[in-house]
Amino acid sequence: MININFKANYKILHFTNEIGKYMAGGIATYIDQLYKHHTEDTGFVHFYDDEILTDIRIESYPGIKDILSVSYKEIGRLKEINFQIAIVHFYGLSFIAEEEILKNKKLVYVVHSVPATEPYAIEDPFGGNYQIQKDFETLSYRADAIICVLEAEKEKLKSLYPELENKIYVIHNGMEFDSADSIKRNVKPTRRNFGFIGRLDYRKGLLECIKAFKKIDGELHIACDNQDPFYLSAILNYIEAAEMQNKIHFYGWCHGERKKAFLNSLDALIIPSLYEPFGYVVLEAINAKTPVITSRNGGISEIIGEYKYTFDPYQEGELEKAIKTFQEDTVEEIEKEMEKLYKRKELFTAQKMVEKYTDLFNSLL
Template structure:
């Protein structure tokens, strides 16, 4: 089976959870022997892992016919794509896209991030998609997140192949109900046009059904998983006197950082030997620093700023408790990463990952008493830590992308009528 996927990011150059999930899922699916995945992203960097799938950069796809010789093409994009492929795609330009600004190869210069002219970039992505779609060399189209829905829809209209869209988040999660109408319109159209909708949690599925008015039979949940952490043992907890309780993520409204601070206040009122860490940055960071000072716990509450790469795992491994009090989280992979290094996690029931985790503490994001109580018992009762540490690590290792991949495959088969 050949799947044509449209994505927006791919490791190692990622900006959010979408890239990680795209990588995990495609890698998991590649374990199916007859699965061939072509993954399109706006702007690859050339250092992506292409051992298990083919990556096409939309910025190498010609959308306007320009006369170029082989050597020049090789010189320009040779490290991203074989020049023969460039000419193959050039032969499939069927529409006139001269209104779009292109370079001398006839390709669009995508930024590959989330620029201010994002909507323009999304519609340009459609143009690249149309050229790929005209090759017709695939069985099914799979679009990851709203940025790529228009490309998926166009590809579906051109090729007549079924479209599956993958909802990693909705604008309701990002905006806490204050939805951007442009984004909503793109999301809604994608869902309406799709043959099937995959959501990353039942929470998201419910949003898709209720807020986007989709028929429940068309929406299936495939929970995210976590890629195995290579030699997890290298992340060790250095013995220290104080216990460390960590919040890690963007410090923004969606992640509920203020509830973490309030819970810290409750714990510190009653206990010594506990320190709280807020790692990450975001628009609410200064507000949180003020709050911590106002509550008079600044001597026990620390900010690290933005962490990257291995530092994330190091921070998680050094912690005794990881807390994710998200107000609305479609899935939320970080508790699983914490559990991989053996750190007990407390997650809000408003997070998608709470649906599949047994060996984590689940609380309502607003219930600071429950959150404080859970933190207290993990740092004070050794059995609680030990049990969550062992059972959690064991459990998270059973949540694999391979299983998620098979669920996606079942959906493909159903949509295509292959059995």
């Protein structure tokens, strides 16, 4: 274990597999916001696979205190940690619910996304992934409280496990926004540069997005990881077969200042997710004053409200139509839509998120 000014006792401990630059998706962004606003009685335990991460770098964490870095091979030592409430952020950490570790302490499970397939069948929502189902149910049933990040995810969880309803709470994810006056951004009369940023996961809808660009006068810039080589191979094969090499550009994973620069380079960010439980990237785009063209499935609709440039990812041709509408609309029309998004960000501040977490934790003690 690597102790980064981690104390002997905490009131609250967050257990996560993502934090700082050790990230796979939006959970790291969320954890970093919690860390930025955390109090002295709150700590963070980061789990990692030492066969993949052979070296842990302290500078890759969001700070230099209240962090414990633990290899999965060291989970037996967790019984040495003293805390009152465990907050678990990933179903793969279901071992936290074991009596040897948790004992009589309180457990809060944050469901960032019900790990079902997309779309899912009600009779087998996990698509035969029984270990995932077991881990998810272990945490869900043992938890004293379950937090869903949006109403849409709460409704999904209730539909699968109605018996859990009484302990499900909704606390919107939040982030600290830059001052609107500090960001200067103009909508261009001609709009051809579009972007995608996210994990390489079929549920993010990247292949469908690329197919839509076959008939679009524009280019798609992609910032993603390469964690699914089979999906990446299918994407690259399509690009080659469709002779779209000059329209599709890959940039690798973007984080921090590089992500901001990527968003600033775009005329619009496209979010083609088949289902999105929250969508931190929407908030990040709003913060950068970058227009979005987004799927309205899942929780994104709760973030964007009555915003114009949306589509149903399951309806063929809707994404292409939304992009063309964005290209053809006047600068004034787009600026009007962006004003709607700016107003929505006040609903998703880090301060509001932290206050609601604090109220819930206090109610459990």
